[in-house]
Amino acid sequence: MLKAIFYKEWIKTGLYFSLAGLVMLGFAGYIGIYLNRVADLAGMKQLWEYMLSSNEPMITLLKYIPLIVGIGGAVAQFAPEMHRKCLKLTLHLPYEQHKLLGSMLLYGCSLLGIFSLISFLILYLSYSNILPKELQTGLLESALPWYLAGICGYLFSAWIVLQPSTKKRVLQIIVAAFVLKIFFITDSLGAYMPSLWLLLIITPLTSILSIISLSDFKEGRQD
């Protein structure tokens, strides 16, 4: 059944996720090329000295890309179901409803997870020859909350899009915005390490919020 749901979701969102994946990987590739060009033109000495003195990663262009891709993914996946009111049909599939919703979310999270992993790999490979391991680790540690924000943003957006009540939806947007703010408190190299556990708890737990929206939908709640 999981395979069938994944296939159904792919038919619906294949184009979006293909393009979004290209954008996400494209940005990671661009950042890699950008860092290499800076190293070529200004010299690795300048690059290292800037990063060591400022403690700032030079990859902030990437910062909101995973989040935008994640939010877009949830909208592409769940907005048509809500707009065409075909979520009811989906829920009538011979599969336990929570499992069904979980499978749909797992589909999106898996794709975002794969894009994030490949982006990480591209980033790592592109600067592994120009930066010492301490700076490489620092950059990856800075980027990790942004990629987790992508998945968390996807899950929050799914929760919001699936909510049939507009009033509740507004409140949900406020909660989501404040929680996502936690992922973007600072860009400093390695600054998130003491709080990574919290982000790693919040991100998967956010998936269960969609059950509230699903329940409201089934109860036919509207403004």
Place this chain on the structure above:
Amino acid sequence: MKKTAQIYLYILIAIICLWHLPSFYNFLTAESETRPFILYSSVSKDFIIRKNEDNKTHCFNSKFEPCTREVYDSILPEYSAKQLAADNRLQDTILGRNVSLKLFTDENLTYRIKPEEVFGPYIHLYQLMESQSGRVELEMPPDVFRITDSGLEFISKKDNTTDKEKSEKFTNALKKADFKFPALEVAANPSERKKYDNGFLLTDAVGKFFHFKMVKGEPYVKQIELPVGVIPVHTFVTEFAGRHHLGFFFDAKGYSYVIELPENKIIKTGLPPVDLENEEFFVMGNIFSWTVRISGQKETTWYALDAKSYKLLDKFTLESKLKPLKGLSFKRNGWVELGWR
């Protein structure tokens, strides 16, 4: 399952409220509080307060008795030397010492330590500058080094490769001086903006203290004898214009020590223990005395130390009027760290 989701949602809402409502309340109720500029006057043996209000400069002594700007200049000649010289009021002898504008300029010193600089995120790569290049202006080195469990590893900034020869040379120099790897504490000021380079202060794995620098391409290592039972926990290298100091350090209890050149003599200061994790340390010194400002959340205290013996001469405390409401916070000394503060 829906109940679990609702409980999770309430937890998220509670976190948001405890995070943002106290800071919003503090923002709404905050009053303007400008910290006055306070220095110890060795002439009047008192703290002198300078405040800017209504676009005017007001001066007071520690009993808040006002004084004129001219009096302020004359009792703080170390800091008003330029003004006194311009007014033709700079004396040749102050407190029994021959003084000049150049002496004051050369001997005045400042140093600030912020909690996030000591406890914040840091990339553990260090830059060993050439301390005697023969050039007036300093240059950043062509490499960085890391300290591993077995030695130093110099990595070229040009091609990101390890310079094995240099690594071995400098590691052997440290080992020869009985330095035990890895280092517990590493301090330096890698910058081209300073006037000269004092290199590094290193605390080794067993708590021994070393001065380490590069002199004409060669390693310079000298062990600094510590008072019995003292281990430097937070170390700071200084490059003051006067060149009388190598740096200072704080021990595990927060007591501070000054390292004087040329013998690397360690002198314990008269300051009480400083909590560098929560307090900002700022020192302004001159040939007569040092004014040390230690600012915490509740109060700021200014200490006057004798410039030679570092004994405590006087202190002055101002309590903060602000009583901020505590709440959940994600920021601590540059880290993202959840806590109640």
